[in-house]
Amino acid sequence: KNQVEQSPQSLIILEGKNCTLQCNYTVSPFSNLRWYKQDTGRGPVSLTIMTFSENTKSNGRYTATLDADTKQSSLHITASQLSDSASYICVVSDRGSTLGRLYFGRGTQLTVWP
Amino acid sequence: EADIYQTPRYLVIGTGKKITLECSQTMGHDKMYWYQQDPGMELHLIHYSYGVNSTEKGDLSSESTVSRIRTEHFPLTLESARPSHTSQYLCASSASGGPDSYNEQFFGPGTRLTVL
Numbered sequence: 001k002n003q004v005e006q007s008p009q010s011l012i013i014l015e016g017k018n019c020t021l022q023c024n025y026t027v028s029p030f031s032n033l034r035w036y037k038q039d040t041g042r043g044p045v046s047l048t049i050m051t052f053s054e055n056t057k058s059n060g061r062y063t064a065t066l067d068a069d070t071k072q073s074s075l076h077i078t079a080s081q082l083s084d085s086a087s088y089i090c091v092v093s094d095r096g097s098t099l100g101r102l103y104f105g106r107g108t109q110l111t112v113w114p
Numbered sequence: 115e116a117d118i119y120q121t122p123r124y125l126v127i128g129t130g131k132k133i134t135l136e137c138s139q140t141m142g143h144d145k146m147y148w149y150q151q152d153p154g155m156e157l158h159l160i161h162y163s164y165g166v167n168s169t170e171k172g173d174l175s176s177e178s179t180v181s182r183i184r185t186e187h188f189p190l191t192l193e194s195a196r197p198s199h200t201s202q203y204l205c206a207s208s209a210s211g212g213p214d215s216y217n218e219q220f221f222g223p224g225t226r227l228t229v230l
Contacts, residue, residue, distance in 0.1 A: 004156075007217040009154075034115050034218070039161070041223070041226070042223050042224065043118075043205075043206070043221025043222050043223050043224055044157075044204075044221050045221070046218050049218070062197075089157075091157075102159070102219070104157045105156060106116075106154060106155055106156045106158070107154075109154075
């Protein structure tokens with residue numbers, strides 16, 4: 001069964017600190033993996049996308065890594081800001097269908113305190 | 115910021131009422147999607163469309179219906195709302211061309227529906 005599991009479920013950190021969010025998936029055949037940021041009451045916004053051949057991708061203070069062999073990804077946030085408070089969702093796409101089926105994790109709820 | 119809009123943003127309605135959630139995008143995307151999301155849970159695909167006059171049901175069974183008469187517009191309708199329909203509904207769109215799985219889905223802000 002294709003699944004995406006994220007940990008931790010929630011995380012609280014102080015402003016300025018770094019943190020790392022984890023994503024494990026069983027989706028096959030794998031096409032790509034995206035990390036989305038979803039602010040409260042808003043739709044998700046894509047942060048990074050990685051394909052099978054990529055093992056790291058950065059977007060400002062956000063750095064995503066991918067290990068396609070172990071089917072794990074992480075999202076590292078550097079020097080956190082209050083505006084980083086949001087849910088971070090790992091989304092994996094397969095290439096076995098014309099739709100490009102997306103599998104969503106439940107997200108990690110990050111809270112940054114001043 | 116993506117040019118995809120949803121109205122209303124919040125809706126509180128009584129059981130048995132008919133409702134339509136609006137979704138419009140100005141990016142000229144052929145593909146559009148409706149997702150349902152409960153707090154702390156993953157998004158579930160309930161409807162999608164490849165283009166005008168094309169609609170398909172998603173993975174999660176839903177009593178809602180959709181239509182795609184214009185490229186930019188993808189409304190979702192519930193004929194008779196029930197408390198079990200209380201949820202957040204997210205609309206998304208993506209471009210065509212190239213492998214489907216590479217085309218980013220752009221999400222609207224969502225409609226928070228509460229059925230009393």
